[in-house]
Amino acid sequence: MSPDAHFEPYLHLAGLTADAALISWGGFWFQKGDDGHLRLADDDEIDSLDPGRVDSIGARSIPYGDAVVEALDAEGQVVARATTSEENNAWLRDLEADTEYRYRVLVDGQPWADGPRRDWRADRTPPGLAEPDRSYDCRFRTHPHADDDAPVTFLVIGDFGYGVRGDDPASRRQRAVARAMDVAADKLDVRLVLTVGDNIYLGEDEKEGEEASMSDDTGAEDDDWFFSFYQPYRYLLSRLPWYPVIGNHDGGETEQSDDRDQVTDNFFLDHRFTSDVEAGRTSVEPGLCYSFDVGGLVDFVAVDTTEASDTDHERFFAHPDHRRFLEKEFPDRGGRTDGRPAWHLPFSHHPPYSAGPKHHNDQAMIDQLLPLYRRAGVRCVFAGHEHNLQWSVVDDMHFLVAGAGAKLRPETPDRLTEAQTRGWAAEGHFLACALDADRLSITPYAGIEAGGALEEADLRDPDGDPVPLPIVVDRLP
Numbered sequence: 001m002s003p004d005a006h007f008e009p010y011l012h013l014a015g016l017t018a019d020a021a022l023i024s025w026g027g028f029w030f031q032k033g034d035d036g037h038l039r040l041a042d043d044d045e046i047d048s049l050d051p052g053r054v055d056s057i058g059a060r061s062i063p064y065g066d067a068v069v070e071a072l073d074a075e076g077q078v079v080a081r082a083t084t085s086e087e088n089n090a091w092l093r094d095l096e097a098d099t100e101y102r103y104r105v106l107v108d109g110q111p112w113a114d115g116p117r118r119d120w121r122a123d124r125t126p127p128g129l130a131e132p133d134r135s136y137d138c139r140f141r142t143h144p145h146a147d148d149d150a151p152v153t154f155l156v157i158g159d160f161g162y163g164v165r166g167d168d169p170a171s172r173r174q175r176a177v178a179r180a181m182d183v184a185a186d187k188l189d190v191r192l193v194l195t196v197g198d199n200i201y202l203g204e205d206e207k208e209g210e211e212a213s214m215s216d217d218t219g220a221e222d223d224d225w226f227f228s229f230y231q232p233y234r235y236l237l238s239r240l241p242w243y244p245v246i247g248n249h250d251g252g253e254t255e256q257s258d259d260r261d262q263v264t265d266n267f268f269l270d271h272r273f274t275s276d277v278e279a280g281r282t283s284v285e286p287g288l289c290y291s292f293d294v295g296g297l298v299d300f301v302a303v304d305t306t307e308a309s310d311t312d313h314e315r316f317f318a319h320p321d322h323r324r325f326l327e328k329e330f331p332d333r334g335g336r337t338d339g340r341p342a343w344h345l346p347f348s349h350h351p352p353y354s355a356g357p358k359h360h361n362d363q364a365m366i367d368q369l370l371p372l373y374r375r376a377g378v379r380c381v382f383a384g385h386e387h388n389l390q391w392s393v394v395d396d397m398h399f400l401v402a403g404a405g406a407k408l409r410p411e412t413p414d415r416l417t418e419a420q421t422r423g424w425a426a427e428g429h430f431l432a433c434a435l436d437a438d439r440l441s442i443t444p445y446a447g448i449e450a451g452g453a454l455e456e457a458d459l460r461d462p463d464g465d466p467v468p469l470p471i472v473v474d475r476l477p
Contacts, residue, residue, distance in 0.1 A: 004032040004040075005049050006129065008056060009113040011105065011136055013045050014089060014268040015190070016241040018097040018143045018295075022090035022271060025105050025112045026057025028219055028226050030129060037128050043221040055222045056267040057230065069102040079257050083294055089271065097145035098295075101199055107430050119330045120231050123168045135213050136238050140190065144295030149342075149437055152294050155181055156347070156431040158196035158384025160405025161249070163227035173428040174406035175357035176447025178232040178343050181430055182446060183454055185236055188432055191294065192239055196384035196402055197247025197306075197349030199267075200228045200259055207372060229266060242267060245302045245383065248351040260288075283325035287316030291329050298343040301329045305350040305365060305383075315364055317348075326369070330376035337377035337475045342437050344378050351383035353399045355413035359385050373397065380473045382431070388413070389425040389444055390440070390459055391471055400442060400475050402431050404422045416462045423459040423467035440473040 008028050015022030029041040029049045046053050055061045069090045071080040079101070095101065105112040112464035116132035124130070144150040157177070162170045164178075184190060230237065244267050264270060273290045275281040282290040287304040294300070303326065304316040316322060320368050330346075333339050352365040373381065380398040387409035390401035410426040414420070429448045433440060444457035459467040 002031070002049065004197075006030045006038055007049075007120070008118055010234065011113045011138065011238040012230075013140050013237065013241055014059075015091075015272040016143060018142060018145050018428055019095050020068065020093045021071065021101070021103070021140055022089050022091050022268060023103055023105060024057075024059070024071075024268065025064070025067070026061050027089050027106070027113075028056055028223065028230070030087050035126070039128075040223055041228055043223050043410055047366070057088075057222050057225075058088065058262075059087075059271055060265050061222070063088055067112075068106045069103065069194055071095060071103050073099075073101060076102075077131055086291075089268065091125050095142050096453050097142055098148060098150060100139060100141045103140065106171055111353065112118050112435060117234075119234065120164065120227070122171060128168060134235065135236065138238060140239050140317070143191070146293060146296055148295045150190075150295045151434065151436040153190050153257045153434040155184065155190055155193045155292075155430065156196060156382050156400070156402050156433060157181065157193065157409055158401075159198040159247070159387055160195070160232075161198055161200035161228040162406035164232045165227040170406050170408070173404075173408060173447055174232055176287060176449065176465050176472065177405050177428045177430055178236070178447075179452070180445050180448045180451065180454060181233070182201055182236055183448065183452075184430075184432055185240060186435070187454065190240060190432070193236065193242045193266060194300065194347050195242060195244040195384065196382055197245045198249040198384060198403075199244055199247065199263060200225060201249050201407075220259055221331040222262075222266075242304065243300065244269075244293065244308050245347055245349055248306055262421070266341075279362040280325065280328055283322045287319060287322060289317070289322050293341065297341055297347060298435060299329070299341045301344065301346045302347040303346050303369065305348040305362075318364075326372055330372040330378065330381065332375045333377050335374055335377055336477070337379065339377070340476060342475055343440065344373075344379075344437055345380060345382065346373060346378060347382040349383060350385050351390075351401045352381065353394055353419045353421075354383075354386045354401055355390055355392070355416045355419035355424065356386065357411045357414050358387075360415050361419060370397075377476065379475065381441075386413075389423075389427060389429050389459065390413060390419070390421055391423040391459065391467070392420045393422055394420045396476075398471070400431060400471075402444070405430060423461050423463060423471075425457050425459050427457050429457045438475050440475075441470040442473065443470040 012024040014024040030038040080092040121130040273282040384403035392399040
């Protein structure tokens with residue numbers, strides 16, 4: 001490697017089930033600019049640093065070498081092993097359910113991403129890679145068995161793909177929220193992360209005040225995802241599985257580019273869900289809907305609510321294939337919640353109910369999706385899109401908008417009554433959600449400074465009074 005270049009390796013727990021884990025590896029190239037400081041290399045530059053390479057990370061990246069991936073039990077014994085020379089990812093199989101493992105990756109006999117790593121620091125002058133500091137904690141815990149009614153704690157984050165290249169308000173907010181999620185992962189025994197869309201903003205046409213995109217890139221290349229995804233959530237990605245939905249900024253609906261292919265690549269959607277099409281757990285092309293269970297208590301359902309401009313249907317969820325999928329995922333239980341699983345939890349980018357100030361109630365979702373949710377006994381719906389935090393309750397169904405993982409719209413919502421809003425906050429945040437057989441407890445947490453402790457977001461009712469936390473959603477008989 002040239003003395004003027006640096007390769008920073010990354011690890012990614014790209015998928016997880018009760019008996020298997022998908023481990024991925026890759027990285028990013030940096031090279032010295034005219035000012036002598038390392039800068040991120042663009043995808044079209046990396047061939048000069050690693051001949052023949054056109055991408056550096058994700059499901060489609062060409063192999064870095066002969067790889068061995070191993071899972072180790074609590075005694076340090078190797079209990080699962082996979083090898084590959086064709087991809088930068090491998091499934092570890094035949095694992096025990098609800099069990100913690102450590103893992104390691106060797107490429108051409110050398111440990112991948114071993115030892116302290118170099119992370120991007122935007123508070124430097126100029127911003128750049130810091131000296132080696134934090135090391136990966138290479139571990140994961142498999143999902144509970146399908147017959148196990150184990151409690152599950154998960155995080156929800158939306159509208160987070162802004163990027164942390166600089167030190168502007170949205171970049172600082174994204175770093176602060178990511179930092180708080182990192183703390184929550186250990187303190188709250190978190191098992192997974194749901195995203196409610198807008199996973200990447202690069203290439204956007206829309207500008208909001210001073211918080212316009214910090215990059216002229218499009219989001220369609222690996223290097224575009226360094227600042228928006230791989231770096232801010234680096235140490236979460238190595239040990240928690242993420243489950244995304246598509247937002248309007250991820251497709252071509254709002255932006256100059258359609259990033260769906262890159263979302264599929266970086267979230268390993270084909271490796272994780274396409275094989276479930278025949279089983280009826282996934283519906284693709286056009287759009288993306290899928291479902292997955294975690295133990296016996298909960299069925300998560302990802303709903304594509306973005307515009308379907310290239311089809312005969314206004315929204316992807318209205319496509320006949322997706323409609324059949326959704327009717328299967330939300331069976332008619334007479335509105336009761338006494339069946340299995342105990343919880344059906346849909347998550348999407350657009351919210352059915354929103355008080356604004358920019359985005360308001362979505363009548364198409366209210367008319368076409370809520371009847372399905374109600375008949376199946378859905379008690380809570382997660383979404384993003386509006387860049388604030390909102391909690392509404394309509395006909396005893398709870399609606400959470402978690403749309404300020406990076407961007408923020410500080411103005412007061414203008415349709416609180418119409419959306420039946422019980423609480424809102426103009427604050428960067430994520431949701432920590434803990435469910436068992438009887439209730440779902442939801443606590444919004446704000447971003448924190450380095451070394452800080454978790455702090456609840458300042459949720460206020462329409463009169464400006466504090467809303468007691470957590471929000472508790474009871475399972476109805």
